[in-house]
Amino acid sequence: MPRPQRPLIPVSSALTLSAAWFLVAHEGGSGWVQLLGDVVWGALLVGLLGGALAGARAKVTLEAAPGDAVAGSPVVVEVRASTRLRITPLEPAGTAAFVGRRHGEPDEITLVPVRRGVHQTLTAELASAAPFGMLWWRRRVRLPMPGELVVAPRLGEARPVDPVTESGAGQLPTAVPADVGEPRGVRDYQPGDHRRFVHWPATAHRGDIAVKEMETPAAEPAVVRAELPAEPDAAEREAERALGSVVAFLAAGRSVTLVTLEAAGARLGPVPDRRTAGRRLARAVSGSLGAGVGSPSSSSSLAPSAERGSVDGRVGIVVDGDGAPSAPSDGRHARVRGGGLMVRLRRANRPGPAEDSIALRVACAGSVLVAISAVHAEGEISSALALVAGALLVGGMVLSYRTRRRPQMWVKAVLAGAAVVAFAWFFHQLSGQQAYDIATVENPLAQLFVAVQVIHSFDVPARRDLTFSLAGSAVLLAVAAAQATTLGFGLFALAWMGLSFTGLCYMWASAAGGGPPAPRAVAGALGALVLPAVALLLVLPAPTVGGHIVFPVAGGSGGSLSFPFSLAGDRGSPSEPARAGSPADPIRVGGFTGFASRLNTALRGSLGKTVVMRVRAQRPSYWVGETFDTWNGVSWLANNNVPTILGSASPFTIPSNIAPTGTAPDGGAQASAGQSDLQTFYVVQSTPNLVFHADDVRQVWFPTHEIFVRANADAVISPIGLGSGAIYTVRSDVSAPDPAELRAAGVLAPATGLSTGQAERDVALPHAYPRAAALAAQVTAGDDNTYDKVELLIDWLGTHTTYTTDIPPLAPGADTVNAFLFGDRRGFCEQISTALAVMLRSEGIPAREAVGYVPGPYNPITDLYEVQARDAHAWVQVWFPGYGWQSFDPTAVVPDANPSPGATLLRGTGHLLGTVPSIVAGSVLVLGILGWLTFGAWRRRPAGPAEAVARRMERAGGRAGRRRAASETLSEYAAALETLERAPPGTWREAARTVEAAAYGDRGSSGAARAALERWRAPRRRRRPYRWRQPARVGEAGRPGPRRR
């Protein structure tokens, strides 16, 4: 299995990043952050583990290699790799190279053997960081050589005597035997031999002419004894000298006999040339030759030297073993580890190798540019800053590219200065703020990030620096995503994902020796990345806002107001006070006429689906705009008291004296100590200058220096117009007593806790409602509890009225409540809630009308409630002693006038789906997929060893380009493979016979068959021997190759 190379840094950074990312997403409630985080996490997973998979699956074969090599000289070997890899030859040593660049075509690697020797295999280290170049995984393999590689020793000196001058001959042996010396034997006739030397008895015996061969002084072989010491380096020197001597003798025209000790024993034989001598010496092992070895028949002619490494003493040449061998200088192990802090610092800051890939730089610069644009689009940096930053970034990238080979020290100094300035500016921005919460820090932080990115872009000579750029762009985009409120952010997200994915692919392509990324690898990486990302998306719960972060506020496009105390007009003019206008005229807030100083229930607004605002809140709630106290029979009127001015700076705290919460029945604190939560409102359409809020408003973060609060805190009024882009945050107390608590409070006098004037206003009716009062009394007959009365009346409305917005206009002079309750009982929220309020008042219960919005559809990606114009709503607030005003919505129980069955069904289904937690659904889905895959694999499993071997044979044959036909029996297939030239030779037929015996024979399941099957391995594919250097071996009935790892 591959092992990772220095995994600590990438893995720990990935884990830290993921954790931080998750935290940010779930505190800020941004689905966009989480989505980006899922993708980044998927990329990290693929990037960190991809190398292991690629390394483990890589198939590397040596295709062709020469049979001979010399120590210290490079040898080129052809390698075929199934994927991109860095291959470092270790034994024999060589230079690291990237292979598999062109799919299926062989690459060349260079071996530089350090020592002589015979190599059947090449031990090499495979390394891969596919597909993104994040983490290198290494694996050591032994690759069989196509043939033996025999490494001859270097050519050493034959010291101390120069054999050429010593022998004095200088002439080459001739083909004609000299007629001197003793006859040594006979040999074949060669043209030019004199007939005198024909050996007639041998000729008669053989039938071919044989001539006598004579011993001549020139033909006397010089005997070189190579007796190698045990120490490898010394042995190497000795072999080099022996080769030097042999070569010197050969150059002098002498025939040479070399005596070596091989693993099988001493070997003595003539060496006609340097190559043969090299091959002999390559096989030589260290050890003593013994005195007799190396002395052929005429022992007198060869006095074996006692000294090791001696050469034939007769000619007086002695190759002695002195001369201290120099230790091999192996540069690969020269890297120094450890060292002092400064050394380590300097090493860490050493610029990496210059990165030449333009595509990689463009992708990285593009990612950063997209991130800057996104930050700008979310309003965190100004247009000017975005433009300048973009221009500088491009310039910096170009400059970095041009100076990548000679980084300028002064540039670094300038950049360091610029970074210091940026940080100083950041802290200066902060020092102007009163509270260091996220709301005040976030935008300066985004600006600082942009500045750092721009500064960094001037110094990105190496790939590592570009990685930082890419990671920085991810962080910058996350900063933008945290503020994103629309799905339009998806465009930035997609563009960034595309660019950074391209960048990552080029990272690996560039790390693996340049060139474009392989399309198949890119597709694989994309698939592998999308899978965990989607799985995470399904499994992780959607983030919801944590309530610990106050988001930044903004003024938006609204202008200043002429009458800042009152509500701005509906016609779009800030100078005109708001009143319930006529629906025929253009109405500002999506058609609802209620956000004004009066709510005219005679008017029929038409409400559209326009998104009015988006709300980020921890829980859905009614967004209260204002409330009305006074009912005149047709309209609800707001109280016209001059609002209280809150003049401190944001956040504005609503003083408790104008925000009655009611006191507990025992006079203590509020009975239901409400927890408070935060809501952030993002205004999309121009709205009235009402500050919406949930429940009881306590604190407002608002981009002005003052704000107005109506008495009773039923309405918070903005001094500026709230146009699109305005953002404000409200902290509200949640007062959600349960029915039991309310029922307990309901036994008290209804108006307990209200001031006298207020209580009078909240039960006042413009005229007597005898029929409505009688109806209310009848419905609530026999019940004294306020809460029960409210519930009974709501139930009655639910069963006796129907909801429709399509009702005729109110007749002039008619009373809304009477017309509704005693007419056709059809109406919408205004009629229904007013009827409830009037009936409650007739029972002496303080009730008032509230207008605002229902929560609106929830968008899980942005974690925002998208409030549409048609979500405008009116409902009733009832006073409960000790609990304050409690909202009741009678409209919720009123059935639709003509509901469509599909709508009802859909609502039910949606509700049901909402109750299933996404984590459970996701887990079930993932488990289902895994189970399905496992079941598939289980179904395709081989039935036994016989079938397993058959499959292995089919796979091996398929790799050789010969697939098994459906009608083919295994024996036929094996026979076809054996005749196939491209297929590796092997024991195909025998294996097929064994498999068939096991599958069809009655005794096939015996231990012998099983053992035979388990021994069988698909033979490795071997190419035909390398050119002419190696004779084709006949009858090499493929031994089973070593197991593929």
Added chain:
Amino acid sequence: MALSPDPAGGDLSPDAPGGLDSAVQLGERLVENLGRVLLGAPAALEAAAMAALSGGHLLIEDVPGVGKTVLARALARSLGTELARIQGQPDLLPSDVTGVSVFSADEGTWEFRPGPVFAHVILVDELNRTPPRTQSALLETMEEQQVTVDGESWPLPNPHLVVATQNPHSQLGTYPLVDSQLDRFALCTTVGYPDAETEARLVRHHGGKFALHELEPVSDIPGWLAAQRATETVEVAPAVARYAVELARATRHAAGVRVGASPRASIWLIRTAQAHAVLASRGYVVPDDVKAVAPACLAHRLGAGDGTGLAVVRELLATTPSPRP
């Protein structure tokens, strides 16, 4: 012979039930013996040996003079018996085959005189020259191994092997074999012309009739019978049987086939495959055995004497999925 050529342990130990070892020896020696007589036709030798081992009847289709009769005689002699010969001709009568009841004047009784069919190995030469009624006399002898004359059934000697020859090329004055007759032949083979060298050896008095006289039997009748019984015990894996049945069934829907292979054909496909396995010294049938015998076993049942049957079988062998592994 040494019976452990197979490292997988699929060897046949001599003490295997039914004496599979002796069957293997018989098969091997039979092929060797026949090879001395009929040179250069290994397929025909193998078919003859398979017929002997499986007990199925053999039809040899070829032109005159290639050694059909010699093969039959060599087979009979090798199996330690003599060949009974029936020469097909238009005026051959059923009683000439089965035998007749004659009145014995001495004893005053009707006495049954057995015909040539009462032999272990009979050669019906030029079968298609006999008229259909004589051919039908052979139907009973071939399937039921008995002869019924004058309401009395006489069992034929066991084992009983019919070797028939016919000349497919000269159709003048012949009676084409009926389907039921063809279906009773387990195997159909051709001898074919020998190559030039073999023919040269033949004319120099090697092989052929010259060798026939020197031929030594390799077995006796009880040995032959035991070998047949042993061959029946050769293991047939369910997958292989299914494959054979698939092949036979496929012929029934193949294009250009008038009558598909019968269940009897499926049975003989397996039995001859068993014999083929024995010839390969194996105690079990592999799909290759079925493939090897399928042309000889199925083709003659499909076509009308022309080459369509063989083409169909070859096509089916190339398309029917073989059992895995």
